[in-house]
Amino acid sequence: MKVAYLGPHGTFSEEAAHNYYKDKSIEWHMCSSVPEVLEAVGEGLVDEGIAPIENAIEGTITMTVDSLLVNDLYIKGEAILPVSLHLLAAHEASMKEIKEVWSIPPALAQCRAFFRGKKLTMRHFDSTAGAAAAIKEAGRGDVAAVASSYAGKLFELSTVQANIEDSSENQTRFIVVSKDKTPSLGAKKTMLQVTPGDEYTGVLASILTVFSTLGINLTWIESRPTKKKLGTYQFFLEAEASVADPVLEKVRAVIETFGHHVNILGSYTTTKL
Ligand SMILES: O=C(O)C(=O)C[C@]1(C(=O)O)C=C[C@@H](O)C=C1
Numbered sequence: 001m002k003v004a005y006l007g008p009h010g011t012f013s014e015e016a017a018h019n020y021y022k023d024k025s026i027e028w029h030m031c032s033s034v035p036e037v038l039e040a041v042g043e044g045l046v047d048e049g050i051a052p053i054e055n056a057i058e059g060t061i062t063m064t065v066d067s068l069l070v071n072d073l074y075i076k077g078e079a080i081l082p083v084s085l086h087l088l089a090a091h092e093a094s095m096k097e098i099k100e101v102w103s104i105p106p107a108l109a110q111c112r113a114f115f116r117g118k119k120l121t122m123r124h125f126d127s128t129a130g131a132a133a134a135i136k137e138a139g140r141g142d143v144a145a146v147a148s149s150y151a152g153k154l155f156e157l158s159t160v161q162a163n164i165e166d167s168s169e170n171q172t173r174f175i176v177v178s179k180d181k182t183p184s185l186g187a188k189k190t191m192l193q194v195t196p197g198d199e200y201t202g203v204l205a206s207i208l209t210v211f212s213t214l215g216i217n218l219t220w221i222e223s224r225p226t227k228k229k230l231g232t233y234q235f236f237l238e239a240e241a242s243v244a245d246p247v248l249e250k251v252r253a254v255i256e257t258f259g260h261h262v263n264i265l266g267s268y269t270t271t272k273l
Helices: 012-020 034-042 062-070 105-109 128-138 149-154 203-213 246-257
Strands: 002-006 027-031 048-055 074-082 086-089 100-103 121-124 143-147 158-161 171-178 189-195 218-225 233-239 261-268 270-272
Touching (some): 002 012, 002 034, 012 048, 012 074, 027 034, 034 048, 034 062, 034 171, 048 062, 048 074, 048 105, 062 218, 086 128, 086 149, 100 105, 100 128, 105 121, 105 143, 128 143, 149 158, 171 261, 189 246, 203 233, 246 261
Parallel strands (some): 002 027, 002 048, 074 261, 100 121, 100 143
Antiparallel strands (some): 048 171, 189 233, 189 261, 218 233
């Protein structure tokens, strides 16, 4: 089986992928950005892809949600990875010497409290490990990357400050996606995309009430713009039930009778890494 993830070596995505598929024989396909991972699956270059969708501190990684739709993919699984971030420089350096910090935006956002008031310039990269590699190559004394301790070892960087994430409970949730829309065996969760047929007062409340009335718990709600007109949204709802559960089927039928469109984006189990 061929699987895509965000490279280069040393990303959290690599750690998640290697752990999630640890008992399988995989041909790896490294991509240079998160949207490219989902595109590789959409284009059929690989069978599956693994991408970050939510972080405990920063929330939803919207580029993953949007690419999931654009590439018409199905969620086959989710994996939760503990995430610790470190400030890494090419040479031994103190915090005072660092003027610029390089990393992928979700990683920089996970350290906001640490960076507050430090007057640093942030430079965006496509991954933590990409930033770490660039720091090594630049060899400068005034820049540092936010990346994992493994990336620090891989690129022989020096730790300016360890564990700079805003919460020691930090975790990132990854989704495993494919083109194949068969629900996973023993699925416990289902992701639904609900597009309101019409905009009216209380439209979201009317959708949510169907879940609560029929006793289905929701574990995640996200609204994204329809990208057609300002102020119009579609909703992503993660239900704690398999798509095969007759109660969830009933929820779907009722929502559709309200004139809303429901698309099942996947039914899956959770793996703690
Ligand atoms: O840049 C990486 O190392 C990634 O795998 C991406 C990513 C993300 O975008 O959320 C994954 C996990 C961490 O939250 C930080 C970065």
